[in-house]
Amino acid sequence: MTIAAVIETDLEPVDQLGDRLKAILADIRDEYLQPHLTPWILGFSGGKDSTLLAQLVTEMLLSLPPRKRQRVVHIVANDTLVESPVIANHLNMVLERMRLAVEPLRLPIVVAKTVPDVEQTFWVNLIGRGYPSPSRVFRWCTDRMKIAPTTTYIESQVDESGQAILLLGVRSAESTQRRRSVARYDNGHRLNPHNSLKNCLVYRPIVDLTTDEVWQTLLQSSPPWGGTHRELVTMYRNAGGGECPLVTDKSEAPSCGTASSRFGCWTCTVVEKDKSAESFIEAGYGDLEPLLEFRDWLKAIREDGSMRMAKRRNGSLNFVGEGRLIPGPFTLLARREIFDRLVAIQSEVNMQLVSPAEIDAIQRIWAEDTIAMAKF
Secondary structure, eight states: OOHHHHHHHTOOTTTTHHHHHHHHHHHHHHHHTSSSOOOEEEEOOSSHHHHHHHHHHHHHHHHSOGGGOOSOEEEEEEOOSOBOHHHHHHHHHHHHHHHHHHTTTTOOEEEEEEOOOGGGSHHIIIIISOOOOOOSSOOOHHIIIIIHHHHHHHHHHHHHHSOEEEEOOOOGGGOHHHHHHHHHTOOSSSEEEOSSSTTEEEEOTTTTOOHHHHHHHHHTSOOTTSSOSHHHHHHHHHHTSOBOOOOOSGGGGGGSSOSSOOBOBTTOOSSSSOHHHHHHHHTTOGGGHHHHHHHHHHHHHTTOGGGBOSSOTTSOOEEETTTEEEOOSBOHHHHHHHHHHHHHHHHHHTSOSSOHHHHHHHHHHHHHHHHHHHTO
8 A cells, every 4th residue: 555545544533644644745746846857865774764755755756747757866775784684684675676666667766775985894994903893982983884985975966966955764753862953954944954965955854753653654555666564564673673874964973873772783882782683683583693792792892901002093192081091903913803703703694794805905904004013
């Protein structure tokens, strides 16, 4: 059943969900039919909010005659390359369904996935350069693995078209922080300038929907690209939390690695405990247990001074407070131990955790560091 059909059933006369969805679809349609061809870039995480937004946009396009489907819509996901395997598999499945549906449905949709540059992946920075596992104080991962790849994609569209409109499935009801963020950048118009990306406007069509309304709409409808939303519902139920959404600005970084039970990178050491991984394991995903144990170990050794160098990579010493030394990167010996354990786990779970290209980059950096250390 389409969302338009859900509206017609009028199942929720009390909270007028049907009227709200009708207004959102009309707003999306009106914005799409504006007399210009500025491309849309829809940030897609595979979670409930971005899934609903993608469905609304796709159904809007299907409601138009083909001759009016002039503006290109890019559905863009980000893969940090260390996503939870359960989430990564779900995202890849949905993206593939979308790709297969675009041509038969005659839709001007481009489905894309961004990944970090090999020099900026989690393992190249942590094992290669020895960056300590991320913390709230030193969260080096978000910018390199999430923001930079997606920013590059958006900027390429801006360079080509002069401007781009970024569609985000953010909602004020997500959290107090999200509500404040939405209010801070709201200029009172439908499109708001992006906080940091030049010539990029932000459009938030579902900002006023509640979580219950999002779920109710998804549960009562089917995705136009095929399949059902049952996999999505099961994933949330098993994870016991919410997704880490696509991030395009540092001010949005707290959404990644919060204290809540969000699912995202299996290597995330920003949170104290990975509750979503624990929930997945309890739900029967036993192959995630070695990954969780490895993640916990990465977090623990961050505080082990014997595994850290005194100087930072630029050769400086970092002191805080009353002369307390903040250790630098992991030692070469520690990096080799981390690498050996990772490769062993990769064989145990029979899934690629670190790519050959990353291994080449890691070994090159080790060689460079060994030469540099020999000079002192």
